[in-house]
Amino acid sequence: EAQVTQNPRYLITVTGKKLTVTCSQNMNHEYMSWYRQDPGLGLRQIYYSMNVEVTDKGDVPEGYKVSRKEKRNFPLILESPSPNQTSLYFCASSLAPGDTEAFFGQGTRLTVV
Amino acid sequence: SQKIEQNSEALNIQEGKTATLTCNYTNYSPAYLQWYRQDPGRGPVFLLLIRENEKEKRKERLKVTFDTTLKQSLFHITASQPADSATYLCALSSNSGYALNFGKGTSLLVTP
Numbered sequence: 001e002a003q004v005t006q007n008p009r010y011l012i013t014v015t016g017k018k019l020t021v022t023c024s025q026n027m028n029h030e031y032m033s034w035y036r037q038d039p040g041l042g043l044r045q046i047y048y049s050m051n052v053e054v055t056d057k058g059d060v061p062e063g064y065k066v067s068r069k070e071k072r073n074f075p076l077i078l079e080s081p082s083p084n085q086t087s088l089y090f091c092a093s094s095l096a097p098g099d100t101e102a103f104f105g106q107g108t109r110l111t112v113v
Numbered sequence: 114s115q116k117i118e119q120n121s122e123a124l125n126i127q128e129g130k131t132a133t134l135t136c137n138y139t140n141y142s143p144a145y146l147q148w149y150r151q152d153p154g155r156g157p158v159f160l161l162l163i164r165e166n167e168k169e170k171r172k173e174r175l176k177v178t179f180d181t182t183l184k185q186s187l188f189h190i191t192a193s194q195p196a197d198s199a200t201y202l203c204a205l206s207s208n209s210g211y212a213l214n215f216g217k218g219t220s221l222l223v224t225p
Contacts, residue, residue: 004156031211033212033213035215040217041217042202042215042216042217042218043157043202043215044215045212045213045214048211048212050211056211058212059212059214088154090156090157092156092213094213097206097211097212097213098143098144098145098147098205098206098207098208098213099144099145099162099164099206100162101147101159101162102147102149102157102159102204102213103159104156104157104158105156106155106156107154107155107156109154
């Protein structure tokens with residue numbers, strides 16, 4: 001079954017404690033991206049990757065890091081989380097960024113206290 | 114700056130009627146426009162994609178139009194059902210960009 005898998009689904013952490021949200025896809029997609037979704041602000045892109053070792057900033061990259069060492073995995077790293085990073089996070093993958101459908105993970109609800 | 118606007122107010126309609134949702138954009142030349150459905154707490158699910166040289170696309174009870182002159186897309190659900198109740202997102206991408214940019218979504222409620 002084609003899918004994008006994120007882990008964990010829920011996470012409560014404290015300010016400053018480094019964390020990683022994993023994302024894996026089984027469709028051999030080249031393009032992967034991370035979004036955060038906040039009430040009233042919609043889905044905003046954090047980072048994207050066109051292929052292995054190729055990543056770039058989206059609209060709201062501050063406070064986040066990513067890596068793309070393998071095609072299937074695209075982890076999101078928060079080196080020093082802050083309360084304003086409390087949000088619902090989605091990973092997505094597609095063959096290309098616009099002219100093919102994007103597959104989304106089930107989401108990670110992060111709370112930073 | 115680029116803007117993608119969807120009705121922020123929820124759309125309430127009766128079962129069986131046609132729901133029409135609007136997506137307007139400014140400062141944008143999208144090559145592709147997509148519509149997604151999102152249920153509470155879940156990831157968006159792809160519905161339809163339309164290209165800039167296409168005027169209309171259909172899939173079962175869904176129809177999307179794309180007017181690059183008006184800078185607008187309309188998304189129609191015919192014979193709506195309570196199970197269609199969800200938030201619907203439009204997303205745009207340009208030929209030169211690497212992002213899929215989303216509108217904030219419109220909530221649809223279909224009542225029996």
